[in-house]
Amino acid sequence: MSLIKSISGIRGTIGGKAGEGLSPLDIVKFTAAYATFIRKSTTKNSNVIVVGRDARISGKMVKHIVLGTLTGMGFDVVNIGLATTPTTELAVKWENACGGIILTASHNPKQWNALKLLNENGEFLTAADGQEVLEIAAEESFKFAEVDRLGQIFTNNTYTRRHIDSVLALDLVDIEAIKKAHFRVAIDAVNSVGGIVIPQLLRALGVEEVIELNCNPTGQFAHTPEPIPENLTEISNRMKTGCADVGFVVDPDVDRLAIVMENGEMFVEEYTLVAVADYILSQTPGNTVSNLSSSRALRDVTFRRPNCHYTASAVGEVNVVTEMKRVHAVIGGEGNGGVIYPACHYGRDALVGVALFLSLLAKKGKKVSELKKEYPQYSIAKTKIELTPEIDVDAILCAVKERFKDEKITDIDGVKIDFDNRWVHLRKSNTEPIIRIYSEAQTIKDAHEIAEQIKCVISEITGKSC
Numbered sequence: 001m002s003l004i005k006s007i008s009g010i011r012g013t014i015g016g017k018a019g020e021g022l023s024p025l026d027i028v029k030f031t032a033a034y035a036t037f038i039r040k041s042t043t044k045n046s047n048v049i050v051v052g053r054d055a056r057i058s059g060k061m062v063k064h065i066v067l068g069t070l071t072g073m074g075f076d077v078v079n080i081g082l083a084t085t086p087t088t089e090l091a092v093k094w095e096n097a098c099g100g101i102i103l104t105a106s107h108n109p110k111q112w113n114a115l116k117l118l119n120e121n122g123e124f125l126t127a128a129d130g131q132e133v134l135e136i137a138a139e140e141s142f143k144f145a146e147v148d149r150l151g152q153i154f155t156n157n158t159y160t161r162r163h164i165d166s167v168l169a170l171d172l173v174d175i176e177a178i179k180k181a182h183f184r185v186a187i188d189a190v191n192s193v194g195g196i197v198i199p200q201l202l203r204a205l206g207v208e209e210v211i212e213l214n215c216n217p218t219g220q221f222a223h224t225p226e227p228i229p230e231n232l233t234e235i236s237n238r239m240k241t242g243c244a245d246v247g248f249v250v251d252p253d254v255d256r257l258a259i260v261m262e263n264g265e266m267f268v269e270e271y272t273l274v275a276v277a278d279y280i281l282s283q284t285p286g287n288t289v290s291n292l293s294s295s296r297a298l299r300d301v302t303f304r305r306p307n308c309h310y311t312a313s314a315v316g317e318v319n320v321v322t323e324m325k326r327v328h329a330v331i332g333g334e335g336n337g338g339v340i341y342p343a344c345h346y347g348r349d350a351l352v353g354v355a356l357f358l359s360l361l362a363k364k365g366k367k368v369s370e371l372k373k374e375y376p377q378y379s380i381a382k383t384k385i386e387l388t389p390e391i392d393v394d395a396i397l398c399a400v401k402e403r404f405k406d407e408k409i410t411d412i413d414g415v416k417i418d419f420d421n422r423w424v425h426l427r428k429s430n431t432e433p434i435i436r437i438y439s440e441a442q443t444i445k446d447a448h449e450i451a452e453q454i455k456c457v458i459s460e461i462t463g464k465s466c
Contacts, residue, residue, distance in 0.1 A: 002112075005030075005134055009124075011105055011114035014058045022113055027065045032144070033137035034101065034117050035073035037129065042098035044120050047151070049075045050091045052083030052159075053103035054252045055192040055217035058113045062103050066115070067153055070101075074145030076152050080159045082193045082217060084254035085116065086349035087163040092122035093345070094162065104253035107226035110219060123346055124318045163351060164201050170343055172283050173355040177362035179206030185358075186211040186244040186260070188235040190225045191218050192252035194350070201351055205358060211244055227251050227258035227337060229266045240264035246361065246368050248354055255348035256337040259357065261368040270295040270335040274375050276353055277331045279360035280341070281305050286330030289323045291315045292416045293425050293438040294335030300376040314413035315427065321346045335380070379444035381451050385458055387433040396435065397426060399461045400454070422450050 003012035003021055010030045012022030019026065038049065049070050053059040063079070070077045080091050085102050092100040098120045105112035117125050117133065125133065136142060145151070167173060185207045189195035195215030202210045213235055214222040224231045227249040235247045239260050247260030259267035259275075267275075274297045277288050281302065287309045288302045294312075302310040313323035320340060324332040333340040338348030341356070364371055387393065397415045408418040414427035422441035429436060435458065439451040 005137075006130070009114050009116040009130075011108070011112060013111045014061075014113055015111075022062075024061075024065050027062060027115070028069050029140065030115055030133070030137050031066050031069040031101070032073055032142040033133050034099070034115070035070055035075055036136050036142040037133045038075075038099040038120075039073075041129070042120050044096060044098040046096050046098045046120075047074075047076050048078055048095055048097040050078045050080060050088060050095055050097045050100035050118075051103065052080045052085075052088035052091065052100070054084075055082055055195075055219045056105065056110055056113060056221075056252060057219040059103055059219065062113050062115075066101060066103065071151035071153060072144045073142070074149045074151050076154065079153055079155050081155070081157055082196060083159060084163070084193055084197055084351070086255055086345070086347050086351065087159050087197070089118060089122035089347040090163055090166065090345055091156075091159045092118055092120070094159070102253065106253050107251045107256070109224060110221050121346070123321060126318055126322075160197050160200070164197065164204055166344060167201065167351050167355045168204055170341075170352070170355065172280065172343075172359060173205075174359040174362060175206055178358050181245075181358075181362040181365075182208045183246065183358065183362070184209040184211065184244040186213060186235055186238060186247040187215065188213040188222075188232065188247070188249045189215045189217075189254075190221050190223065190250070190252055191216055192221070192225070192254075193217055194250040194252070194254040197254060197351065198248065198250060198354065201354060205355060207358070209244075211238070213238065221252070225252050227256055228269065232258065232260065232266070235260055236264045236266070238264075246358075248350075250350045254350045257339065257350040257353040257357075258337050259368065261372065263369055265369070267368060267372055269337040270378075270380060271297065271372065271375060272337045272353055272357070273331075273333040273335060273339055274298050274301060275360060275371065276339050276341075276356045277301060277333075278375070279356055280331040281308055284330050287311065287327045289313055289320055289327060289329045289332035291320055291334050292410060292413055293427070294333075295378050295380060296423065296440060297376045297378050312410065312416075317348055319413075378440050378442060379447050380438060380440045381444060381447035383437050383439075383448075383451050383455075385435045385437065385455055387435065387462070389433050391433060391462060393428040393433060393435060396458055396461055397428065400426060400457060403457060417454075419450070422446060424450050424454050426454065
């Protein structure tokens with residue numbers, strides 16, 4: 001059993017003893033703590049909290065407990081049912097609600113679920129706000145409402161359609177161009193809520209043929225749900241038959257988008273944001289943001305255009321959004337396929353990514369594999385070093401920073417070292433004595449090579465073998 005309490009929400013496996021997984025008792029405690037935080041912090045006159053969920057097996061059980069707890073805390077709840085994470089974010093704004101909870105463990109396997117917590121803007125809580133929720137839960141300093149002040153539950157199943165309509169209405173979504181392209185599109189939604197919304201979106205965009213793979217929202221994930229190449233063999237093999245012009249893959253809560261080229265090869269998750277950003281910049285030049293562990297390709301395509309600037313944030317959607325607001329970015333996101341387009345809302349949104357990518361592809365009149373060649377070519381490697389609990393990870397990072405002080409160093413989130421033609425980013429885990437190492441170069445061999453060099457430096461510092 002696992003239970004991970006972080007500032008971004010509460011994530012755990014279903015079953016087991018309280019405190020060891022995401023048990024019903026834990027769900028009540030953390031939901032009540034969140035409600036207490038919202039009650040004291042919201043600037044809205046609203047008494048409403050929005051709740052949506054993905055299609056995983058435990059979703060109904062978790063939903064009933066969350067709805068009951070929120071009404072027990074005196075809040076009215078708008079239950080939007082099966083809904084994507086970005087749909088729930090938008091629903092908070094449209095309801096003028098004071099918060100929202102998304103019941104999803106994102107790309108985690110089916111035994112996991114989570115409470116993802118939103119503020120009154122439909123955005124994830126800041127680090128400070130999330131920490132306050134955890135403290136309230138630890139102290140159990142919440143108080144339930146008396147019988148005459150219990151909340152009510154309202155059901156609203158219109159928000160998926162409203163979300164789709166909002167995407168269709170975006171200025172840079174070119175429905176006519178998409179229709180004229182006569183696209184055939186394959187979609188793998190891993191048997192979660194994406195199987196409801198993405199085919200609807202594709203047909204509304206005028207896609208000529210939609211090939212649905214794993215689009216029955218049963219929660220019985222057809223493969224490991226993280227949309228990375230090793231998990232996408234089914235759609236890759238289908239694409240190799242020439243059945244479609246492009247393939248899309250989403251995770252269970254539909255905030256990440258991976259793209260499969262017409263030849264069955266991966267467009268690569270990092271390049272979802274790169275391609276969409278290049279399209280946005282071609283129409284509305286401005287600033288871009290991604291996190292420190294995302295591909296340098298976004299920086300490169302940004303600098304291709306005059307008066308456009310790129311900024312890197314700390315890892316985490318809330319950090320990307322904060323930086324985007326600070327620099328007034330026109331597009332941003334994360335290299336895991338997360339596109340954040342402020343013209344729609346400040347949240348990772350695969351629906352927005354699909355519509356903008358198809359608009360780009362239609363206007364270019366090229367195959368996806370041809371389009372990929374237009375962007376700077378990089379490869380990212382991801383690895384880690386496991387350390388013994390007594391080792392001071394922060395001291396190691398400081399030593400690495402000193403060792404490479406003549407290079408460009410960024411230390412807002414771990415240590416990132418930028419070399420001329422490659423970079424490496426070291427971050428410590430918040431839950432384990434582990435240093436995660438992300439590295440990028442023009443070839444995967446070079447990316448692994450720089451990662452191994454850094455691992456040997458760390459081994460030298462710790463006295464452990466490389």
